[in-house]
Amino acid sequence: MATFLRRLSNPFENWQYKSPRINDLLPQTKDHIFSWQLDAPDFSRIDQDTILRAGISPNKTYAAKIISSAQKLGIIDAATGRPETSKIDRSMVKAMPNISVQKQRELVMLLFFWEEEITRWRLLEGEEAEIRGRLEEEGEWREGARMELEHALRVVRAKKRVLPSLRDQSGRVFQGGEERLPSYAEARAGRYGSV
Numbered sequence: 273m274a275t276f277l278r279r280l281s282n283p284f285e286n287w288q289y290k291s292p293r294i295n296d297l298l299p300q301t302k303d304h305i306f307s308w309q310l311d312a313p314d315f316s317r318i319d320q321d322t323i324l325r326a327g328i329s330p331n332k333t334y335a336a337k338i339i340s341s342a343q344k345l346g347i348i349d350a351a352t353g354r355p356e357t358s359k360i361d362r363s364m365v366k367a368m369p370n371i372s373v374q375k376q377r378e379l380v381m382l383l384f385f386w387e388e389e390i391t392r393w394r395l396l397e398g399e400e401a402e403i404r405g406r407l408e409e410e411g412e413w414r415e416g417a418r419m420e421l422e423h424a425l426r427v428v429r430a431k432k433r434v435l436p437s438l439r440d441q442s443g444r445v446f447q448g449g450e451e452r453l454p455s456y457a458e459a460r461a462g463r464y465g466s467v
Contacts, residue, residue: 296381296385297326297378297381297382297385299436299437300437301325301326301327302385302435302436302437303435303436303437304325304326305322305325305326305382305385305386306389306435306436307435308321308322308325309322309389310433314353315390315393316352316353316354316386316390316393317352317353317354318339318348318353318354318355318382318383318386319339319353320332320335320336320339321335322382322386323335323338323339323379323382326378326379326382327378328371328375328378328379328382329375334370337370338368338370338371338379341367341368341370341371342368342379344367345359345363345364345367345368346359347359347360347364347383348383354386354387354390355382355383355384355386355387355390357380357383357384357387360380360383364376364380385436389436393432396428396431396432397432399428400425400428400429400432403421403424403425403428404425406421407421407422407425
């Protein structure tokens with residue numbers, strides 16, 4: 273009897289549909305957030321609009337309260353708007369009563385996702401700055417070397433804009449299609465080099 277009453281006291285926890293992907297944001301959500309942030313004045317800053325795009329809040333006023341609570345906890349830096357995932361702990365549940373536990377999970381997933389994106393962005397920015405620096409170096413460049421550097425610069429700029437759903441775990445762009453392995457007969461015939 274007690275078990276039955278316990279189930280009735282919290283019916284939604286036991287009967288609600290559970291998403292098979294509870295530890296990550298949906299790819300469409302990541303792409304939507306990334307696209308939004310690309311056009312934002314500060315790519316790395318999480319603000320009310322980011323919270324809205326992530327589906328954590330239904331409106332901008334509520335999103336502002338979530339941002340304010342997150343900044344008080346220190347999980348979003350008030351000055352830069354960047355996530356501080358090292359400060360996420362269990363006290364967050366009690367410290368943010370204005371947001372459900374499920375939405376808190378989504379917020380945490382957003383913060384970890386965005387921290388990874390900022391790291392990726394910084395690395396690509398560093399690579400871009402290095403290439404631009406080499407292009408600006410004084411001295412005579414062979415025409416081929418200058419063209420290679422300009423091509424590398426275009427590639428880095430294109431990489432910065434690639435949506436998360438089009439990248440693998442390491443951040444590289446999917447090539448599309450899998451590599452075909454040679455059959456034994458092809459390998460023996462030497463079509464793919466010596467075996």
